[in-house]
Amino acid sequence: MEKNLNQNLFLQQFNESDAIAYNEGFTSSTSDYNFQLLENAYRNTGRIYAKLKLAVDSNNCQDETCAYELSEIKHLQESPQLSLDFLSSLLAELSVTDDPNFDPNNNFKYTAANSVMTAKPGFSKSDGYNVYLDLLPGGAQQIVFIGPAFEEPLVINNTALNSLIESNTSLVAPTPDINKDMLRLLTEVGVFSPDMVGENGELTAGAKITEEYVIMNPDGSFDYEIIDIGNGKGRNTLKYDLDKIEKKVTPFINAEVAGLMSSEQDAVAAWNVYISKGTSVEEDDQMVQNANAGDSSWSYTEDLPLMQDKKVLFEKKYKEYFMNNYLKQFTTNQFPTVQADAAVFDLAEAKKAKAQKFIDDNNL
Amino acid sequence: MPIGAGAVIGLGASILGGVFGASSAKKAAQAAAREKRRLQNKLNNLEKNRQEVVNPYEDYTSLSGMITNPFANLGVATGAAEIKIEEADISLANTLDTMRATGAGAGGATALAQAALRSKKGVAASIEQQEKANEDKAAAGEQRAQQQKIAEEQRMQQAGAMGKQFVFGETEKRQVKEMDRTYAELMGTEQDRAQAKADQTGAITGALGSIASIGGGMLG
Numbered sequence: 001m002e003k004n005l006n007q008n009l010f011l012q013q014f015n016e017s018d019a020i021a022y023n024e025g026f027t028s029s030t031s032d033y034n035f036q037l038l039e040n041a042y043r044n045t046g047r048i049y050a051k052l053k054l055a056v057d058s059n060n061c062q063d064e065t066c067a068y069e070l071s072e073i074k075h076l077q078e079s080p081q082l083s084l085d086f087l088s089s090l091l092a093e094l095s096v097t098d099d100p101n102f103d104p105n106n107n108f109k110y111t112a113a114n115s116v117m118t119a120k121p122g123f124s125k126s127d128g129y130n131v132y133l134d135l136l137p138g139g140a141q142q143i144v145f146i147g148p149a150f151e152e153p154l155v156i157n158n159t160a161l162n163s164l165i166e167s168n169t170s171l172v173a174p175t176p177d178i179n180k181d182m183l184r185l186l187t188e189v190g191v192f193s194p195d196m197v198g199e200n201g202e203l204t205a206g207a208k209i210t211e212e213y214v215i216m217n218p219d220g221s222f223d224y225e226i227i228d229i230g231n232g233k234g235r236n237t238l239k240y241d242l243d244k245i246e247k248k249v250t251p252f253i254n255a256e257v258a259g260l261m262s263s264e265q266d267a268v269a270a271w272n273v274y275i276s277k278g279t280s281v282e283e284d285d286q287m288v289q290n291a292n293a294g295d296s297s298w299s300y301t302e303d304l305p306l307m308q309d310k311k312v313l314f315e316k317k318y319k320e321y322f323m324n325n326y327l328k329q330f331t332t333n334q335f336p337t338v339q340a341d342a343a344v345f346d347l348a349e350a351k352k353a354k355a356q357k358f359i360d361d362n363n364l
Numbered sequence: 365m366p367i368g369a370g371a372v373i374g375l376g377a378s379i380l381g382g383v384f385g386a387s388s389a390k391k392a393a394q395a396a397a398r399e400k401r402r403l404q405n406k407l408n409n410l411e412k413n414r415q416e417v418v419n420p421y422e423d424y425t426s427l428s429g430m431i432t433n434p435f436a437n438l439g440v441a442t443g444a445a446e447i448k449i450e451e452a453d454i455s456l457a458n459t460l461d462t463m464r465a466t467g468a469g470a471g472g473a474t475a476l477a478q479a480a481l482r483s484k485k486g487v488a489a490s491i492e493q494q495e496k497a498n499e500d501k502a503a504a505g506e507q508r509a510q511q512q513k514i515a516e517e518q519r520m521q522q523a524g525a526m527g528k529q530f531v532f533g534e535t536e537k538r539q540v541k542e543m544d545r546t547y548a549e550l551m552g553t554e555q556d557r558a559q560a561k562a563d564q565t566g567a568i569t570g571a572l573g574s575i576a577s578i579g580g581g582m583l584g
Contacts, residue, residue, distance in 0.1 A: 088386035088564070095391060168397065188536050188545070251413055252542065259406030261396055 005297065008097075008104035011111045011149070015120055032125040035116075037143075038083060040131040049076050053117060077140035083133065086141055086158040091117060093171040101175040103269040105297045110172045112149035113156075116128050123147070147211070173265035173300060178274045182326045185256055189249040189327075208337070209330050213248075215239040226350060234347040240331040246323070253322055257315045267314060268298045275317045278324065386564045393560035400553040407546045414539055420525035420532070432506075519558050 052069045055061050061069045096102060097291035102111075115123040116131055117343060123129050129147030145154040156171075164171060187197045196207040215223045215238075222238035260267050276296045303310065336342045358364075459476050 084383055087383045091383065091387035092390040092394065095387065165394070168401065170394070172397075188542055234554075250559055251410075254413070255406045255409040255542075258409035259402040261523075264406040266398065292451040340503065 004106065004108045005104050007108035007149075008102075008106065010066045011108060011115065012102070012104065015115060016120065020051065021096075030070075033119040035125065035131045035310070037087070037131060037133045041083065041135055041141075042080070044075055045135070052076070054332065075135075078139065079135055079141070082139070082141055083135075086143070086161065087133075089158075089161055089165060090143065090156065090171075094171070096172040099174060101177070101273055103173060103175050103272045104171060105268075105272045106172050106300065109145070109150055112147070113145045113154055115149075116145055116147065123149075144247045148260055160314070169265060173269040175269040175273045176260065176266050178270055178321075181260075181287050182322055185322060186326055191248055191290065191327075191330075207330070208334065209240065209245070211337075213241050213245050215241050222338065222341065222342065224336065226347070228335065228347060229344065232347050233344050234350055236336050236341050237332075237345055238334040238336060240334075242331065245327070245331070249322075249327070250319070253319050254315065257318050260318075261306075261311065264304055265297065265300060267306065268300060268303065271314060271317075272297045275314065275321050276300045278321055374463035380454065385566075389560045389564035392565060393557050396553045396560055400550060403546050403550040403553060407543060407550060410539060410543050410546065420528040422519050423524055427517055429515070430510060430514055432510070 020363045038123065051075050056066050056073070057071050059066075094110055094117060097106070097111040100117075112123070113131075114120075115131050125149070129145070129149075131146075132144045134142050134144065141158040143156050143158075161171065183202050186192070186203055187201065191209045191213055192207055193210050196204055198204045217223045222236075223239050225239050226234045227237050229235055260270065277297075298306075302306060306314070
């Protein structure tokens with residue numbers, strides 16, 4: 001697992017950096033990307049096809065039913081379509097490794113395969129890489145990648161790939177766009193009024209949690225918290241009933257998690273890239289490298305299907321992630337909606353007034 | 365499309381365009397299928413955890429226990445009358461003794477006795493009326509108090525029912541809205557998936573002619 005993480009991060013950085021452009025050895029040599037997958041695979045098929053056809057037409061088959069020859073002719077006729085389907089499916093799967101939020105805990109060989117298929121610098125024939133498409137007896141096809149990054153050849157069979165795709169799983173797990181999901185979730189949890197949702201389906205710039213969740217005094221006035229803004233000055237900020245907010249949002253978060261769990265491999269990717277460490281998308285952007293889960297990563301080979309304890313942990317951490325990185329900004333340092341209460345005031349005087357009120361209220 | 369990708373696959377631009385076009389369409393179709401599954405599960409969860417339908421009147425109870433008949437124990441003021449009769453008898457006896465002592469005639473004694481009796485009966489009747497009026501007032505007061513109690517209980521029960529109905533209605537509105545939105549998104553993903561499939565078929569069909577030519581026109 002750690003090997004995947006290290007190799008993927010290395011390949012990612014290798015592809016993203018321009019290091020190779022400054023390597024004179026590379027720039028002075030020929031980069032041959034002429035793998036000619038289809039040309040090599042189909043070079044002799046015309047002759048084979050003609051032989052089989054001739055055998056059938058001249059009644060010169062292996063047996064009198066010509067079953068073998070007819071079957072092979074059928075496979076050859078179907079193979080171009082299969083090859084195109086296979087290559088396009090494979091490219092679609094491998095392209096996930098190019099996504100900006102790709103989980104480096106995926107098998108690193110797919111990242112290398114994508115680099116070969118998309119002819120990235122450093123992955124040419126001249127660099128020791130090659131790729132073959134084999135038409136197998138019985139109509140199946142396989143693609144074989146070899147080269148320094150693979151250690152052993154990476155073989156992918158088209159029937160295996162198709163069955164994976166048909167069963168709604170994938171070779172490389174894509175990472176859900178958590179930022180997009182959570183921005184949408186903010187509008188769905190029921191603590192903002194509908195008029196605070198913009199045309200783009202996200203909260204408007206000045207969105208505020210409805211007053212239903214603001215703590216009030218018994219007399220109906222706002223119960224403010226005073227914050228020190230420096231230079232002896234202070235401001236009132238609204239206090240929120242966080243328990244009430246949590247009770248309100250929890251069912252919607254649970255529904256969101258249930259949706260995510262429909263593809264457990266996606267949930268693993270989300271866990272590894274975002275949820276486990278709890279760092280926000282903005283925080284990740286500010287780092288040289290995302291705060292990937294590292295030692296708390298879940299493995300695609302060992303942890304799927306997810307056990308119940310992991311699902312519960314995921315739900316708990318997903319909720320924390322939403323509360324801390326998305327909802328918290330709306331419950332902290334929110335200035336009063338009452339104009340008169342929103343002004344900056346002298347902190348010492350406010351403290352004195354508060355003490356006097358306490359004395360008066362308690363007949364001291 | 366990266367430079368050199370054509371060489372990786374081999375052959376010309378039409379195959380390359382077809383393969384990469386189909387690959388993008390497949391990726392889009394898979395993303396749409398994933399999104400559809402996600403939304404379907406979310407919708408199922410929202411439906412499964414939908415609130416129970418409440419009966420806002422379930423706390424309504426019969427208030428008949430609070431109703432009593434305040435007139436049931438109305439007292440009959442016979443005691444006062446009996447006392448008055450006794451008082452009248454004593455008074456009559458005393459007057460007769462005096463008349464006997466002074467030598468008064470039998471007719472005078474009878475008249476006196478009748479007058480005394482009338483006077484005492486009148487007093488007793490007055491007391492009785494007073495007592496009856498007081499009891500009536502007390503009964504009427506009790507009746508009013510009971511009516512007000514029942515009305516207040518009814519008001520509280522009605523308010524409780526309306527409150528429950530409001531909370532249920534508001535929660536239901538929000539949940540249904542969320543379910544509607546999720547369902548609409550779900551329908552959208554199906555359209556996306558269908559479109560992606562169509563794009564994929566188109567891209568592959570365009571590329572097929574070129575690949576057939578490698579094998580010497582075996583499809584022809």
